[in-house]
Amino acid sequence: MTRRVLTHTLFYIILIILAVFYLLPIYLMLLTSFKSFDQVDLKTMWSLPTNGLHIANFIAGYKQLAPNINNSLMMVIPEAILSSLLGSLNGYLLAKWKFRGSNLVFTLILFGMFIPYQSILIPLVKFMQAIKLYGDIPGLVLVHIIYGIPITTLIFRNYYAGIETEILDAGKIDGAGLMGLYRYIMFPLSAPSFAVVIIWQFTQAWNEFLFAVVLTNQSHWPVTVALNNLAGSQLVQWNVLMAATLLAALPTLLLYLFLGRYFLRGLMAGALKG
Amino acid sequence: MFRKFTLRVPRLILALALILLGAVCIFTLGKIHLIIAEKNLTSLGLLAGGLIFYIGIVLVISMFESETVLSIxxxxxxMVAVAIFVYSFIGWSIRVSLSKWKGLNPDFTWVGLKQYYILFHNNPRFVIDVRNTAVFTVGFILGCLILGLGLAILLDQKLKGEALFRGIFLFPMSISFIASGVVWGWLMNPATGNRITGINLIFQTLGLKSFISLWHSTPQPWGMAFTVIPAVWQLSGFTMALYMGGMRSISDDLREAARVDGASEFQIYRYIIFPLLQPVTLSAVIILAHMSLKIFDLIVALGNKDIRLDVPGIYMWTTTFDGTNYAQGAAIGVLMLVSVAILVVPYLVHNMRTETQL
Incomplete structure (x- = not known):
């Protein structure tokens, strides 16, 4: 019994050391973002703020990032909703209405999830310029929806594959067709999967950088591009930058804190097995 | 295929109305631009018109009561979107990579594999990129697997506070690579002497002088190895979650049976759990490796385009959009795709085959 206590204590020590490592960046962000500028010194980086909490940093950070946070929201909300609807339809068809070659179609769609976007970037930019959706948010929404098709389809397909086909058979006897079964049986059962996909797509699009930096012009930069630009500028006010970083990360952090359960399921679905 | 056709008059009227509306939309937008709030949204309008038209067609098809045709x-x-945005764009990129397009005007003059030849011969930057990617990939995968498996085993011990620890290890996944790069760039500040700061300052205060490091400013190739730290910070929790999922699916009866047979806890992991976790490891390696082969934003935020920390993703970006060497950029993009495809395609094909058997 004592041996058990000993090993458990050891486990806790290891876990706590690791937890400190994982929390260190967040701790530093919080610490710095509440300091006044004269306190942000290399030497006192880890000391607590001494002359009160400076909320002003967040206001300054927000002022710098507000247009970009707005851009990100304008992009992410329609993107998450539309791509989850599309993914749900695709997932339903590929899970429950298999035709000859439907597995091949699924695999071909899935491949799109893995490609490095650098390999399609030049045609994408030229195409978006040609259809006059370059530089602005609507174009970015379209791009995120289309490149989101693989993952959203995958998550929904795995979810629907787990629903008994007997339920559908019952509906068929009542005379419902393919769309009727979706509308009255599958769709109402899909709430958990919608939560997973909406959260996943929201997080992905919010955090995405490459498409954002290549496809938008400065006035339409989403928050990641603006943040990177802020951090790269010559004179960095670390306290404001940390407050800004925290603000930029806040929406996805909050999603994670309150809906972490679904967040985790999205991650697992990314591992292909449902 | 069309065994039956049931005429449903209301549906037909709706279908024809949609087809007509869609056609009118497309026809009008072909002639007049759609400007909303000073934005030219003609192509989105065309897309919407096309979709309305298409829904009308689908409604007509639905009356034929062939589920296969309707499903397709x-x-x-x-399928069309993926065919255009993934496959045709890949083909287009390959074509650009076989041209000598440099400058803003497209130039599709065929030069064969010249762009690839340039990359592999006498191009020190690409050599750095390949080496950096190799260092990063190995470090990143090993780091995530070891830490992820270790954490999963620790949390498998049914300790109190498991949920809290799990949350702490997983939350970095929700933060963008850019934000993480910004913070870690400050934590891993390489300054020494009286400008010492960041983690080095902690080491100095704790008297762990030998731990003080130049971090990612260490001479290459080892500097690159330090960029793995933020990446592992973000994704080891994910790897842990994968392993925890795998461990959950191993039934407790199996462990209990081994215990009855006199196996120690260590032996249970060694001979029962680890072998059963192999498919999880495979999935994890595929996912982590494809992420590291296309690593981009983390290094952008961390390295600020420092050439010593260059990776193909950044090289492609700067060459194409700053240097306007489109052909060269396309070649780098295609090579990145090939590296990922070698890894992922066998896995996808295998998954497809096993699915078909079921």
């Missing part, structure tokens, strides 16, 4: 018809928009 409903999948068609996604």
């Amino acid at each position: 018809a409903l999948l068609l928009p996604s």
